[in-house]
Amino acid sequence: MLATTATVVFFGALTWVITSSPGWPTVRDSFFKWDEAVGAWPTIIKGFGLNVTMFLIAEPLILVVGALVAVLRGTRSPALFPLRAVAVGYTDLFRGIPTILLVFLLALGMPALNLTGVPTSLFFWATVALVLSYGAYVAEVFRAGIESVHPSQIASARALGLSEGQTMRHVVLPQAVRRVVPPLLNDFVSLQKDTALAGAVGVFEALFASRDYGNYHFNFTPYVVTAALFIALTIPLARFTDWLGKRARARMFSGGGR
Amino acid sequence: MSLLQIDNLRKSYGDKVVLRDIDLSVAPHDVVCLIGASGSGKSTLLRCVNLLESIDDGQITFDGEDITDPRVDVQGVRRRMGMVFQAYNLFPHMTVLRNLTLAPVKVHGVSMDEAVARARLLLERVGLSGYEDSHPDRMSGGQQQRVALARAMAAQPALLLLDEVTSALDPELVGEMLGVLRDLADDGTTMILATHEMAFARDVATKVCFLDDGAILESGPPTQIFGNPSEERTRQFLRRVLN
Numbered sequence: 001m002l003a004t005t006a007t008v009v010f011f012g013a014l015t016w017v018i019t020s021s022p023g024w025p026t027v028r029d030s031f032f033k034w035d036e037a038v039g040a041w042p043t044i045i046k047g048f049g050l051n052v053t054m055f056l057i058a059e060p061l062i063l064v065v066g067a068l069v070a071v072l073r074g075t076r077s078p079a080l081f082p083l084r085a086v087a088v089g090y091t092d093l094f095r096g097i098p099t100i101l102l103v104f105l106l107a108l109g110m111p112a113l114n115l116t117g118v119p120t121s122l123f124f125w126a127t128v129a130l131v132l133s134y135g136a137y138v139a140e141v142f143r144a145g146i147e148s149v150h151p152s153q154i155a156s157a158r159a160l161g162l163s164e165g166q167t168m169r170h171v172v173l174p175q176a177v178r179r180v181v182p183p184l185l186n187d188f189v190s191l192q193k194d195t196a197l198a199g200a201v202g203v204f205e206a207l208f209a210s211r212d213y214g215n216y217h218f219n220f221t222p223y224v225v226t227a228a229l230f231i232a233l234t235i236p237l238a239r240f241t242d243w244l245g246k247r248a249r250a251r252m253f254s255g256g257g258r
Numbered sequence: 259m260s261l262l263q264i265d266n267l268r269k270s271y272g273d274k275v276v277l278r279d280i281d282l283s284v285a286p287h288d289v290v291c292l293i294g295a296s297g298s299g300k301s302t303l304l305r306c307v308n309l310l311e312s313i314d315d316g317q318i319t320f321d322g323e324d325i326t327d328p329r330v331d332v333q334g335v336r337r338r339m340g341m342v343f344q345a346y347n348l349f350p351h352m353t354v355l356r357n358l359t360l361a362p363v364k365v366h367g368v369s370m371d372e373a374v375a376r377a378r379l380l381l382e383r384v385g386l387s388g389y390e391d392s393h394p395d396r397m398s399g400g401q402q403q404r405v406a407l408a409r410a411m412a413a414q415p416a417l418l419l420l421d422e423v424t425s426a427l428d429p430e431l432v433g434e435m436l437g438v439l440r441d442l443a444d445d446g447t448t449m450i451l452a453t454h455e456m457a458f459a460r461d462v463a464t465k466v467c468f469l470d471d472g473a474i475l476e477s478g479p480p481t482q483i484f485g486n487p488s489e490e491r492t493r494q495f496l497r498r499v500l501n
Contacts, residue, residue: 152343152345152347153347153349155310155343155347156341156343156347156348156349156406157349158310158336159308159310159336159339159340159341159343159410160336160360160361160365160409160410160413161333161334161336161337161361161365161366161413162333162360162361162364162365163333166364166365170349170360170364171349174351175349175350175351178351
């Protein structure tokens with residue numbers, strides 16, 4: 001009851017402050033114009049389809065790249081040193097470059113090489129940029145998960161005669177993955193939004209579509225529509241992440257904390 | 259002919275020598291109890307035998323093979339030994355049955371059906387029939403430790419290494435674990451135990467070694483070690499733990 005009252009009062013006050021501000025009529029007309037929203041909707045939703053497609057393609061690839069790099073970094077065999085070095089170099093490089101810059105470099109640079117067999121699609125290269133950039137992050141998340149598995153688990157697997165690879169595959173990775181699911185989902189919420197970076201090189205995704213429409217109609221309403229679409233997309237994943245985290249905690253406290 | 263022969267083993271961590279001049283011979287069907295204060299080197303000795311720790315000097319011969327040779331097939335050696343840890347170290351993401359069948363299937367090439375059949379027999383033997391599909395987290399410490407023992411036995415090892423397997427258990431759970439170990443000993447299982455259970459050592463061991471500061475100060479049949487120890491340090495230790 002108190003919560004409801006407090007919420008109503010708070011948002012009532014906020015609405016009043018905004019709508020009574022001197023610039024509100026102008027802002028209302030350029031950001032919240034229903035006709036413009038309706039007019040822009042078809043092109044925005046079409047663009048948003050590209051965002052979702054890009055996300056759905058990039059996500060599994062990122063998981064593969066991240067897991068592979070994390071596992072490589074954890075190897076100890078001297079023969080694998082070159083691969084280990086590549087893995088470290090990869091993470092350092094792609095975690096250090098701003099994602100938008102990587103999108104520019106790949107989407108503008110690779111097609112310009114004019115090499116036969118190298119795709120010229122902007123969509124393709126923007127997706128590759130996202131995979132490389134997020135792959136580096138996710139590799140670190142996986143690595144943290146792998147390192148959080150207690151050494152005694154490895155000792156007991158080795159004592160049973162399992163090889164290094166079998167220990168990783170059957171004992172370490174399954175436990176590591178379970179632990180990193182919540183942070184991974186968090187990264188994916190972020191990835192969903194970053195598909196909009198493809199718009200910077202002219203991929204006709206939702207943000208680019210709304211800018212395009214807005215420029216022709218001298219109106220910012222399409223941006224608000226696009227924002228609403230992204231929110232609608234990320235909220236389910238965010239709630240799912242919360243729920244998983246809660247469940248993991250509940251398990252811990254029910255005595256299953258090993 | 260001894261199953262395990264340790265000669266002149268030396269192990270140190272940096273400047274700290276944790277095992278020195280260790281000589282130990284274990285014949286088939288022997289039950290060797292390593293006793294001594296915490297930090298005397300009992301666990302480290304077991305870990306060296308299982309090649310989980312590298313040694314600085316000396317030689318360990320297992321089943322006629324020099325396993326301290328750098329070219330030794332480490333996995334091959336471990337396949338013939340079972341080890342049970344103080345903290346059970348069961349795999350929490352697997353059911354009890356999976357814990358027991360993993361090594362036989364993946365390492366020993368046993369068929370899944372046979373591994374399952376064998377696992378069920380072992381569970382029965384440690385008094386845990388019906389727990390096949392349980393997750394270790396849902397079981398008591400005593401039950402988990404018996405699962406860990408069954409897991410080590412599943413590969414039918416020639417030698418069983420037990421590292422203070424009752425130390426993490428509530429006192430009322432220690433008895434059931436020791437009962438299972440006693441059965442194993444009666445069946446002729448060769449084992450080396452690091453233990454604080456003096457009554458068990460006195461009743462079941464064929465040989466007792468008293469470790470002090472990384473060395474085996476005194477060893478012999480339990481009647482000798484407990485009845486008539488020759489070293490003053492052994493007498494002191496026994497006075498402390500038996501009272």
